[in-house]
Amino acid sequence: MTRSIQERSAFQDRRLRIELLRLQAGYQRLAVRQSACRLAGAVRPDVLAAQAGDHLRAAGLGWLGVGLRLLRRYPLMGSLLGSVLGTGSRRRVALKTALITGLVWLARRASADSPKP
The missing domain is CATH 1.20.5 (Single alpha-helices involved in coiled-coils or other helix-helix interfaces)
Structure with a gap:
């Protein structure tokens, strides 16, 4: 009789440990899922x-x-920079284009800054 009580007690202990391990695994899965969501937001x-x-x-x-x-x-600046760093003939064309663009930009800026009568 005492043996069957001990067996039942051991069986219940084993079931309790299994349930605790399942619960712990569930919490760990939840923590991994939350970490993955935080990482996806940070990337x-x-x-x-x-x-x-x-x-x-x-x-x-x-x-x-x-x-x-x-x-x-301004993606055009990247293209211009690539041309400047490229071959000699392309470099000259790119520098001339940059110079003309810069002068036009300065002229527009100066006309926008000047007071209107």
């Missing part, structure tokens, strides 16, 4: 770009971040 391009900009400013290279932002905003 968005805009978040990564903002973090890179913060690191560049902290390192004293804020001008590099500004340049990268300008290249993203």
Whole structure:
């Protein structure tokens, strides 16, 4: 009789341990799922770009971040930069184009800044 009580008690203990392990595994799966969601939110391009900009400013290279932002905003500047760094004939054309564009931009800016009569 005592043996059957001990067997029942051991069986119940084993079932209790199994249920506790299942519960623990469920919590661990939930924690992994939440971590994956946080990671997916942190890996968005805009978040990564903002973090890179913060690191560049902290390192004293804020001008590099500004340049990268300008290249993203004005893709023509990237093309122009590629031409300048390219072959000699393309470099001359790119520099002339940049000069003319810069002069036009300065003229427009000066006319916009001048007071109207």
